[in-house]
Every structure is written in structure tokens, then in C-alpha cells.
Amino acid sequence: MPIRTEPVTINLGPQHPSTHGVFRMRITFDGEMILDVEPVFGYLHRGSEKLAEERTYTQVITLTDRLDYVSSMSNNLAYVLAVEKLSGINPPERAMYIRVIVAELQRIVSHLVATGFFLNDLGALATPLMYCFREREKILDLFEMLCGARITLSYMRVGGVFQDAPPDFWHSLSDFLNYMPDYIDEYERLITGNEIMLIRTKGTGILSAETAINSSISGPVLRASGVNWDLRKTDPYDVYDRVDFDVPQGTVGDNYDRYLTRVAEMRQSLRIIEQCVDQIEEGPVRTEVPALLRPPVGDAYGHVEGPKGELGFYIVSDGSIAPYRFKIRSPSLINLSALRGMMVGSNLADMIVTFGSMDINMGEVDR
């Protein structure tokens, strides 16, 4: 008589040590194989899009900080680019260079967090996580030197950057650029060749290029699946067309490729920062913009290549001091749509690892 098993639905609840943020999944599985995954989110919804309609364009910058709370500079940059496109304001050169430097530093921070937590999910008793956070502290100290805060920065303004960097910043940045490649080498030595990591992450959580393109995935997840699409190359903003860098691209699209893509992007970010530090000139960092900015009636879409994907803001203005409509295209929310395809049919044990490698941030998903 054949054994008849019954599929069981369980709830991987919003509070859980392995889900990054408050994220709930209802999983139906049969034995060890997953049949269906239903993500339930919205536990961190704060109404950013509606709140923005009550705030002036400068005040909205503080709202954008808190979307993807790990990469605050990229959020600010996307928003400020959208408003500048809407009002036809051009930031000065030095501002654009500083923006790129800071955005790339933020990318390194976000990838350190992603890699650290990915390895935490794999079970490595928080050791690689602590190493990643040790480096993150140094970058956050750089940010503190620059704008007084560490995580929710509000550094950019419409028309440039908020304030010029102090001389200490350039010294510390040079020191950082000198020793950071050694630390990335150390992580690679600890993790990349580790046989246990290889056995667990190679060949699991495969996302094919076609599925990725059809699901509008963007960011390192897309590039790890083999698609050569990076907004910094295809639609350059600020000074990305003046610096030279490679776009790392994976082949298979499994968890291991995503991890390797993020590490390679960290190295390329260092390269970009070095070139910007060489090319930057003296000058003003902010164009004169009225405090209560009133852009002309119209709409604009400004997007950046954030650490998690394409972050875009679509702003509709009706000529008043606050936006009429503020729509956020958050990469983590769009990337979530591929989750089900990746998890169904796989093992229960691989599910958490796959979720960790997608690098979803609930602040962005729920806004």
C-alpha cells in the first residue's frame, strides 16, 4: 500500500530569527519539499507615499532615508535626482562627485550587511557577520564625519549635497581605500573556498535569466543570473560616465553566484571611489534653491542603481510646495515576486538560504 502523505501548511511568522525584518511566509510543504509559498508582508507599512504629500520637497528627504534603512544615501540620491529632473536644476560638479563617492560607500555598506546575514543564515555562528560589521563601522564613522548621523543620513539636498566634506574626511577615506581591499580578501579567504559553503549554496535557489527578466528583477540578483544590466552603465547619472568600472555578471544564478556578485561589486565600488577621489575638483557643493521649492507642473521619474536593485521615484507635481503624488518603485518588493518560483520544488533547508541571498529589506517592501 503506498504511503499517503498530507501536505501541511505552516506559518513562518513575522517574528523569526531568520527572516530579515518582519516578513511572513505561509509555506505548504509535503515532507521536505515545498509546494507553495505565499508571502505576506505589510507589517512595516508606515504610509511614506501618503505622508510625502504633506511635506515639502526638502522634508520628504527625511522620509526617503527610512525606506531601505540600510542604504540611506541611495534612497536620497534617487529622490533628489527625480526632483532635479522635474525642476530642471543642475547640481555643481563637486556635488556630483561627492554624491557618487557616498553612494558607492553606501553600496559597500549594504553588501556587507547582506553578505554577513547571508552567512548567518548558513549557520556560521555570526563570525563572518561580525567581521562584516567591523568594516561597516568604519564606513559609518566616515558618514558621521560627513553629515553627523550614521544610518538615516539626509545628506543630499535638491541641487547638490548638503554640506562639503571636512578635510578629515579625505584623510580617513584614503586610509579606508588603502586597507579595505585587504579586508575583502580576508572575507574571501574565510568564505569563498569553504567547502561547506560550496556544498550548500552551489546549485540551490537557481533563478534563470529569462525568469528574472520576466519578473522585472533588478540589481545583483539579476546580474548573477547572467543578464548584463546595470543602470550605472545603461543610463548613467551624475558622473558614472566618467569613471571606469566593470559590472560583475554571474552564469548560473544560484545562491553562490549572488554571493560572488556582491563581493565583486564591493571591489568595483572601491575602484570607483578611487577614481572619483582623483578626479574631484574644488567648487561649490550646492546650487541655490529656494527653501520652499515649487517645481513646475509635471511629472518625472528618477532612478538609481541601488544596492538592492533599481530604486525609482515617480513624482507628480502640481506647482505647490509638496508633491502631489510620490510613488516609490522599490526593488525589494519587485524582487519578491520571484521568490515563489525559486522556492517551490526546493528543499526546506535551502529556503532560508535562498531568501537570505535575495537580500530583501522590509523597509523598502512595505514603505
Place this chain on the structure above:
Amino acid sequence: MEPVYVSFHEANSFFSNLYDLFAEWSFWGVSPIPDWLAYFLAGFLIVFAVVNSVVVVTTVGTWVERRLIGRFQSRVGPNRWGPWGLATPIADAVKLLSKEDTRPEGVDIWVFNLAPLVFIVTPLLVFAVIPFGEGTYIANLNIGILFIIAVTTVPTIAMFMAGWASGNRYSLFGAMRGVAQLVSYEVPMVLSIVGVLLMSGSLSLVDIVEAQRIPFILLQPLGFFIFLLAISAEMNRSPFDIVEADSELVAGFHTEYSGMKWGTFQLAEFIAPFGAASIITTLFLKGWDGPLLPDFVWFFGKVCFVWFVLLWIRATLPRFRVDQIMALAWKCLFPLGILNLFITAAEVLIWGDPTTAQLWIMVGINWAVAITCLVGISQLMSDKLSTRAPLAPVPVRRARGLREVR
């Protein structure tokens, strides 16, 4: 008296002195106290001393472990209570004792309460047969190793008792996984021990230590490696700790325990590495033997070294998946164990009573076989274990030095 008492009495001078001391007592007018009482008191005192020292070493070991793991992770461990945080184990004990002892509805109360006790019996029992020094042991059982193998299967039943009695579907699930893991790794463990037994010719641990002219780690590299992995899996220690750190779905068989019952589980989890280190020292590292220093110091030093290696592995490596653990036990370690057994048996057959030179030849043969196995397995798994080339060319490092400040 039965032979086992006689050998204990004769060989262990400390016990016999203690027995004589008690036998002379007169007590409430009954003089001298009866024989069995003298035996009981002497034995009780020795066992009391050993168990207490093991538990004290373990509690200090928890502090050392947390500090060391902190240093591995580039942070300071607990350093608040007492000088350098030495009173942290006391703070932990006070906290656990003052917690509410929860008992969920629907538990099987007798099994639920007994499971921690059964779990902690094993690591302590292991110390009954281990020689701490020359002539210093609690019991020289002539079936010492068999006793240890039998006793280390008891956590299996304790784990299952805990999972079953919790009344929680996921605890049971986790407990069953744990039982599967423990049962699977018994086989390689026994196979690697049999290699040592063939070399030493006796099951008694005291004889095994004395039979090692060259430490067996050199003579049995394959056996040592298999035993190290198998005993890590038996203890549920990283990288085999799916049972206790399975934060994916199931929180493990000790989810529903709180307070000192959970503390008992944790204590057993911490005594186990010391027990395993003691066994490894006795079997493979020549026990208490060593020049110059007293033998107890050598034993303690070797145990601490092996314990440190286990801790180091725990702090560094990520975890295996469940099916990979089973595959490792049955497809990798089991054939290696049998190979080790054949080669050792062949060597013992050819050179029945080897001289030192012949022992070194055996060392050479065994190491050659071990390295061949390693290379062979690497070749078989090369596609699964190959790293990929970096996805973008690594940027060229510029010459060091501060860049010009803008």
C-alpha cells in the same frame, strides 16, 4: 569481593588509603564501621570529587568558550560580572534558577521531567573510565571502550524523550532528525575505535594509554579524522548542529523547556566537548603521558588543546544540511572506516608484535592511504566543490600611501 572491586582496590592507591582510613573509624559506638559503609564512603568521596571538578571545569569552560568565541569574532566576550567576567557562570545559574519552570499543556509529565536528567548522565559517566594519570582513575573496566560506546548512545533516547514529551509537533520533528543523526554516526565512530583496539589489543582505556609507544594519531590518521567528525556529530556540535541551532523552522527538542531544566540541557552540551576531548586524548594522544610535568597536567593540557580545536571549528564553519550530514556519514565515513579497519587488520596480522621501526613503517603506510583517500574523494567531488572564477577582474591595487587631499 567481585574482581572489579579487587582491581580497583589494589591498583588505585588513593582509594585504598581512603578505604583504610574509613575502615578504622568508630562511629556512635559501632566500632569499626562495617565494610560496605567504608567502601561506600570512600567511593562516594572520590566520585563526588571527580564529578564536581568536571562540572566546575565546565562552568569555567563556558566563560572561556564565550570569551574565545568573542575574540574569534573580533569582540570581547562577557566581561561584566566579576573580574574579567569570571562570575558570569554564577550569574547564569542564578538567572536560570529564578526563571519560571514552564510546563505546557499536553505534555507527558514524567517523561518531560526525566529527559534532562537522562541527558546529563552520559557526559558524566564517560569520566568514570578515563585515566587522568598513572594509576588515577575511578574504575579500570576491562571493557572500558565498550562502556563508553554504550553510554554515548543514551543521549539519543533522552533527545527523543524530550521531543516526544513536549507535545509540540516541531519539537518531535527536530528530535527525530537528531536521533537519525546520532544513530547514523555511531557506526563510523565504532569503526574508527576498532582500528585503535586492533593496535592496542585491549578494550580497557588504561591499557590503551600504556600501549601507545607512538601516539595513535600518527598511526591511525584516518581513524582520528573519522572519530573527530563522528564525535562532533554525536555532540551536536557545529558544523553538525542542525538540532540545536535549527532556527529555520524547528527550534529543537528543548524548545518547551525553560529555567534550570533547559540549563541542564545546556550543561550537558558543555560537558560533552570535555568528555569527547578526554576520549580523544586517551585514545589517540597518549593520555597522561609526557616528560617533565606531572601526568595530570599533561592530561589537562591535552584535553584543553583538543577542546580548543573543537571550539575553533565551531566558531568558523557554517552548518551542513540534514541530508548532507546523512550522506557524509553513510557514503563517506562508513567506507573510509571499513578501509581503515582492513588496513589496520592487515598490518596487525603481518607484524604481530611490532618493533618501533616497524611501527614507523605502519605510520608511513597509513598516512599514504589517508592522503590517497583525500585526493580520491576530492577528485570524485570536484565539480561540486570547485570555486568559480571571480565574476569581474579584481582591480589592480595602487601603491600604498595617502592620496592627495582635496
Place this chain on the structure above:
Amino acid sequence: MNIIGVGIAKGLSVTFRNLFRKASTIRYPEEAAPQAPRFRGEEFAWYEERCTGCASCAKFCPLGIIKIVTHPGGINVQEGQSYAIDVFDIDLGRCMFCGLCVEACPYDALFMGSGFERSTYRRDDLVIQVDELRQAEKRPSTWFRPQLEAKEYRPQTGQPLSWEEVGR
């Protein structure tokens, strides 16, 4: 062909080397974390002599936590006529230390501070009232005040500044 164990051995060597490096923990509260001069903390420095009661700070706060009640008839030392401040409340329980209020002030009267250690037992105690603002020692942070940075002022270690020294 990779030999099994080489990757694990490399990882073990990395952790072993870290055993001998200095720990990167800052032992708070015995050691203080290093703070930048631009740090945006609480302990706002408010110079009444420079303030005219225009309430731009209250208008620019995204959360609306500054409450200002004035009556005409004050004398501002620099500008002449001004409003006299009756109530100037900053609700630190909801402040996000964004600094837009400091950016908004046209007279350089409000500065961020460097504190981060204010904890109370009741939420109502977190509101800073005008008396406290008047009497507090003023160590302004150099955030958005390039004149303080030109003087290389360090709020964590420097002397409190008076109203003449903080203006543009």
C-alpha cells in the same frame, strides 16, 4: 582540482589570526565612542539673544514637534525688535534629529548638540522646555555651521560658546 579541506583550513587560519588582533569593541560606558564634530545629537544649543521668535524651525520640522508661543515686545540684541518667547518646547521623544530646524534658522540661533544619553522614566519628561534651553551649557555641534568649523571647534571637548562667537 581542489583538495577537500584546503578551503576549510584557510577559513580556520583567518579566524585564528583574528584571535590575536585587538577586539574592536568599545567598552561603553567606561570608554566613550569617538564622535565627529558634526554629530547631530540632542542637547540643542539655543541662543536667546539671537532668536527673534520667527518660528521657522517649527515650520520646517517634518514632524512638527517644536512648539513656540510668543508675544510681541521682546528686544533682540542684534535685530532690535523681536518676539518674546513664552514657550519653546522640543519633544525629544519623537525627534528624529534630522537637523532641518537648524538649517531653517536664519539668525544662527539654534544648533544641534552632541548628546545621546538622555533617558527618562516617563515619556513626558523627554520634552525640553524653554527654561532648560535657556540655562543649559551650550556646546553647539558644527552641523551646517561652517563658521564653527572654520574655527575648528569641537563640541565634545571645547568650551561652551556664547552668542557672539557662534554667528556668521
